[in-house]
Amino acid sequence: MNVSSERSVSLWMATVPEWHAEPLAANERADVVVVGSGIAGLSIAYELCRQGQSVIVLDRGPLGRGMTARTSAHLASALDDFYHELIGMRGLDEAGHYFHSQVAALERVEEIQRSEKIDCDFQRLDAYLFAASSADISLLEKEIDACQKLGFSGVTWEVMPGSAEAPQHRCVRFPNQARFHPLKYLAGLIRCIQRDGGRLYAETPVVSVAEKGGETIVQTQHGNEVHARAAVIATNSPINDWIAIHTKQAPYRTYVIAGRARRGSVNDALYWDTLDPYHYVRLQPGDADDDWLIVGGEDHKTGQADDQSERILRLTEWAKRHFPTMRDPEYVWSGQVVEPVDYVAHVGRNPGNENVFVVTGDSGEGLSNGVAGSLILRDLILGRENAWASAYAPNRISIKAAGEYISENLTMAANLAKHITGGELSTLDDLKPGYGALIRRGTAKLAAYRDDDGELHLRSASCTHAGCVVHWNAFEKCWDCPCHGSHFSVDGEPLNAPAFKPLANAQE
Ligand SMILES: Cc1cc2nc3c(=O)[nH]c(=O)nc-3n(C[C@H](O)[C@H](O)[C@H](O)COP(=O)(O)OP(=O)(O)OC[C@H]3O[C@@H](n4cnc5c(N)ncnc54)[C@H](O)[C@@H]3O)c2cc1C
Numbered sequence: 001m002n003v004s005s006e007r008s009v010s011l012w013m014a015t016v017p018e019w020h021a022e023p024l025a026a027n028e029r030a031d032v033v034v035v036g037s038g039i040a041g042l043s044i045a046y047e048l049c050r051q052g053q054s055v056i057v058l059d060r061g062p063l064g065r066g067m068t069a070r071t072s073a074h075l076a077s078a079l080d081d082f083y084h085e086l087i088g089m090r091g092l093d094e095a096g097h098y099f100h101s102q103v104a105a106l107e108r109v110e111e112i113q114r115s116e117k118i119d120c121d122f123q124r125l126d127a128y129l130f131a132a133s134s135a136d137i138s139l140l141e142k143e144i145d146a147c148q149k150l151g152f153s154g155v156t157w158e159v160m161p162g163s164a165e166a167p168q169h170r171c172v173r174f175p176n177q178a179r180f181h182p183l184k185y186l187a188g189l190i191r192c193i194q195r196d197g198g199r200l201y202a203e204t205p206v207v208s209v210a211e212k213g214g215e216t217i218v219q220t221q222h223g224n225e226v227h228a229r230a231a232v233i234a235t236n237s238p239i240n241d242w243i244a245i246h247t248k249q250a251p252y253r254t255y256v257i258a259g260r261a262r263r264g265s266v267n268d269a270l271y272w273d274t275l276d277p278y279h280y281v282r283l284q285p286g287d288a289d290d291d292w293l294i295v296g297g298e299d300h301k302t303g304q305a306d307d308q309s310e311r312i313l314r315l316t317e318w319a320k321r322h323f324p325t326m327r328d329p330e331y332v333w334s335g336q337v338v339e340p341v342d343y344v345a346h347v348g349r350n351p352g353n354e355n356v357f358v359v360t361g362d363s364g365e366g367l368s369n370g371v372a373g374s375l376i377l378r379d380l381i382l383g384r385e386n387a388w389a390s391a392y393a394p395n396r397i398s399i400k401a402a403g404e405y406i407s408e409n410l411t412m413a414a415n416l417a418k419h420i421t422g423g424e425l426s427t428l429d430d431l432k433p434g435y436g437a438l439i440r441r442g443t444a445k446l447a448a449y450r451d452d453d454g455e456l457h458l459r460s461a462s463c464t465h466a467g468c469v470v471h472w473n474a475f476e477k478c479w480d481c482p483c484h485g486s487h488f489s490v491d492g493e494p495l496n497a498p499a500f501k502p503l504a505n506a507q508e
């Protein structure tokens with residue numbers, strides 16, 4: 001079980017069937033064990049298999065049905081947090097390493113889909129960043145300047161395709177970006193990993209990762225173990241870390257709609273605006289005369305909003321205003337991104353370990369980060385130098401991100417105080433079918449859900465990762481943890497890392 005059990009279904013999930021894989025049923029050995037089968041885990045497994053390594057991949061849910069199945073799948077070397085911000089935060093050298101790794105990631109996807117004949121709708125195209133107001137034009141100027149410093153060639157002013165020339169329609173064009181169907185691409189990776197002898201196991205939750213006697217030991221909920229020379233934790237948010245990395249990144253929920261638009265009525269490109277949170281837009285080839293217009297945005301910190309239907313309405317209105325040929329959305333879904341405080345994902349040796357590696361902190365560029373991460377970790381695991389590794393090092397401390405660091409971590413302090421406040425309802429009798437709410441019972445806070453048949457599901461509201469109070473998500477019908485992004489089903493089962501233990505049963 002994982003986030004694929006949440007209520008919404010993405011366009012990608014609806015158009016590619018789940019792959020069948022058995023759970024791990026015995027102890028096994030490999031050169032490398034990878035935990036997590038999203039873009040990060042499968043890309044790493046692919047790279048290592050190509051290098052002749054024996055690889056095992058374990059996932060707590062079906063293969064490839066984590067956040068990679070809920071993405072919008074822009075493949076960008078442009079940075080959504082802006083290169084001028086990154087240069088200010090980390091300096092030109094580190095920003096340069098990051099930029100080159102992102103270019104390499106897009107090239108790698110292009111090369112793999114071509115050489116492995118993966119039919120995944122991969123397409124190179126331009127991306128446009130447009131100013132949400134004329135006040136933001138200076139922001140675009142700074143970004144063009146930063147791109148020039150980094151050697152990102154061809155980044156120029158343009159007029160928004162399809163709009164009359166006006167200052168607010170000036171935008172920046174980033175050439176040579178791309179898009180694909182993420183699950184068709186993962187299907188291709190799975191086929192190649194299996195061809196190269198990789199072993200993939202689904203429905204196999206991992207509950208511990210340890211190093212002993214020069215090897216890594218990964219233990220599953222069902223009691224089996226995988227022994228390997230190295231372990232890669234690619235669970236989107238690391239399950240093997242309680243605090244070190246989690247204090248440097250924060251989870252945000254984001255929303256996506258997909259509706260049909262007549263082919264040719266929207267220029268085939270990637271789009272972003274400068275709002276915070278920003279909108280993101282792309283096309284996906286559809287059937288007959290239509291394409292899918294995919295529009296995302298309305299992000300908020302995980303567990304800090306109860307107005308999802310208003311957000312989706314605003315997103316739909318925004319999309320139809322800017323793209324009048326878009327018809328009513330047929331798919332509406334949400335997902336979560338993990339935002340690092342200094343804009344760069346954490347990829348490399350897990351702090352305090354020799355042979356346990358992590359890839360996390362994906363931000364809105366988690367696909368290219370996952371692929372860049374696979375190139376970095378391939379090298380680190382095989383004992384080779386990698387020029388980009390320092391930019392992504394999980395143990396880095398970015399002094400200039402101190403403000404962001406403090407502000408994101410106030411969430412945890414404020415949240416823990418909720419253990420002593422009252423509940424959202426004074427009596428369970430007020431809980432309507434289909435709803436969830438927090439309720440106080442003695443000294444404990446409980447997560448209560450009443451299903452459509454009236455049956456009550458009562459669990460402790462204390463997240464099993466580090467004890468924060470979970471929050472009801474009425475859109476996905478699950479419990480979200482605002483601190484580091486764990487999600488739980490109405491019966492308390494963990495759906496999203498970092499938690500891997502269920503919420504304690506509090507049934508009367
Ligand atoms: C709405 C949305 C839009 C986005 N748009 C973009 C975009 O346009 N471009 C872009 O680059 N990025 C985008 N992102 C981000 C990107 O999609 C993600 O960062 C990326 O897919 C994450 O990949 P992953 O492999 O790290 O994680 P996942 O795909 O989540 O894979 C992690 C896997 O680990 C498994 N797992 C977790 N815990 C355990 C455990 N205990 N034991 C075993 N397995 C476990 C999970 O079941 C899951 O399958 C978007 C994300 C969202 C939600």
Ligand code: FES
Pocket residue numbers: 463464465466467468481482483484485486498499
């Ligand atoms: S995810 Fe860390 S406390 Fe809940």
